[in-house]
Amino acid sequence: MQLWTAYKRTSLVIKMTIGFALGIIVGLLFGNEVTFLEPLGTLLIHLLSLIAIPVIFLTVVLAVDSMNTKQLGRMGGKLLLYYMATTAAAVLIGLGLALWINPGENLTLPDAQVEQPETPSFSDVLLQIVPKNIFQAFTAGDLMAILFIAVIIGIAISVMRYSTDKKTNEYGELLNTFFTALNDMFFKILQGILLYAPIGVFAISATSFGGQGWSTLASLLQFVAVFYIGIALLMLLVYTAFLKVSGYSIRQFVGQTKEAFLTAFFTSSSIATLPIAIDAAKKTGVSETTANFSLPLGAVFNSDGGALRMGVSLVFAANITGLNLSVTDFLVIVLIGTLLSVGTAGVPAAGLVTLSAVLAMFNLPLEIVALIAGVDALIGMAGTASNVMGDIIGAAVVDRSETKKQLKAS
Numbered sequence: 001m002q003l004w005t006a007y008k009r010t011s012l013v014i015k016m017t018i019g020f021a022l023g024i025i026v027g028l029l030f031g032n033e034v035t036f037l038e039p040l041g042t043l044l045i046h047l048l049s050l051i052a053i054p055v056i057f058l059t060v061v062l063a064v065d066s067m068n069t070k071q072l073g074r075m076g077g078k079l080l081l082y083y084m085a086t087t088a089a090a091v092l093i094g095l096g097l098a099l100w101i102n103p104g105e106n107l108t109l110p111d112a113q114v115e116q117p118e119t120p121s122f123s124d125v126l127l128q129i130v131p132k133n134i135f136q137a138f139t140a141g142d143l144m145a146i147l148f149i150a151v152i153i154g155i156a157i158s159v160m161r162y163s164t165d166k167k168t169n170e171y172g173e174l175l176n177t178f179f180t181a182l183n184d185m186f187f188k189i190l191q192g193i194l195l196y197a198p199i200g201v202f203a204i205s206a207t208s209f210g211g212q213g214w215s216t217l218a219s220l221l222q223f224v225a226v227f228y229i230g231i232a233l234l235m236l237l238v239y240t241a242f243l244k245v246s247g248y249s250i251r252q253f254v255g256q257t258k259e260a261f262l263t264a265f266f267t268s269s270s271i272a273t274l275p276i277a278i279d280a281a282k283k284t285g286v287s288e289t290t291a292n293f294s295l296p297l298g299a300v301f302n303s304d305g306g307a308l309r310m311g312v313s314l315v316f317a318a319n320i321t322g323l324n325l326s327v328t329d330f331l332v333i334v335l336i337g338t339l340l341s342v343g344t345a346g347v348p349a350a351g352l353v354t355l356s357a358v359l360a361m362f363n364l365p366l367e368i369v370a371l372i373a374g375v376d377a378l379i380g381m382a383g384t385a386s387n388v389m390g391d392i393i394g395a396a397v398v399d400r401s402e403t404k405k406q407l408k409a410s
Helices: 002-009 011-065 070-102 122-129 134-140 143-160 167-218 221-246 251-268 270-283 288-301 306-321 327-340 352-362 367-409
Strands: none
Touching: 002 167, 011 143, 011 251, 011 270, 070 221, 070 288, 070 306, 070 367, 122 143, 134 143, 143 167, 143 221, 167 251, 167 270, 167 327, 221 251, 221 306, 221 367, 251 270, 251 306, 251 367, 270 288, 270 367, 288 367, 306 367
8 A cells, every 4th residue: 555655656757767767678688578568558558549539629629718719810820830930940950960961871671561551632631620520520539620629619619608698608608617527527537547657658668679679779770860869959959949039947847848748758649648748838837728729739730750750761761762862852752741740640650651651652662661660669759759848838939929918918
């Protein structure tokens, strides 16, 4: 009983760090023999994914129904500008580093075959946003459609709450109370899931390193190193610049958001990390309305790590195949790849699917995906952590901007 009490009181960061480190040791010592642990890691991803969909839906509904349409449009525009700036920076950093270091020059293609994925058209993406059936969107886990439903329901409740008709106003307040209660309930469930998280992290770490071993990691070390250097530069140069301009203390901000960063790193899922990211943003002083609105959108639409990864991967692919692509060619490919990644960035290993689609579009061999898959776990961890950190900083920047606007108005 005392051991369980001590476990519950121990910081989540410490517990997950210990679980991750123990997983690496066990994986390297026992190799493929640790595959029996895989269900424990899969269980964590399932639990976090289970809780993520209702949390996304409810937080967006509550965020939108607390704002008028003018405020909604203003915040959305600011977030879009932020996402464009950080994504562009990530693309340039990834391409620049990869073209300078040239990873993949001494590697050969594996024998593995990769199926060519279907490339969605613009009309397919547009129609996917508006579902034919509300319940189908939830059962399929279609995040873009769920966000669309949440926004229109939130707007409807907002119109009802701010209505001059007494009865309509009462119904709006009743709906707001209902969704608030549901949101609190799911966050209580999340607290229980996080007690299991360190065990799942241990299993994910053990099976990942046990299956890959040092030989595979060593052969792709240069590729991984370039990506990690790029992520570090993105955080040190781009993210810190936004924080400084907005007036935040970088050291304090990092301390308040470290749990979200590490959860994203260990689970490789920004969607699953979303509830923790929202809580971390609130600790930095971001208002509940801004956090609930910005972070779910960022988890789906903002993928700085994915954009940087795409740049490094395509230089890697070009070096392996001996193709000479211009910087303009790379920028076009990365732009298309970033657009394709919308709605999939929050899911572990989704980068492999996106990369397959982009390689197929430009007639590059899909076998390269099988090569990169060997270190996908390492790439996914850093990329997801970057995505989540970028989302939190975006929420903080927008919230500080909104606060300044309100102060000027008063």
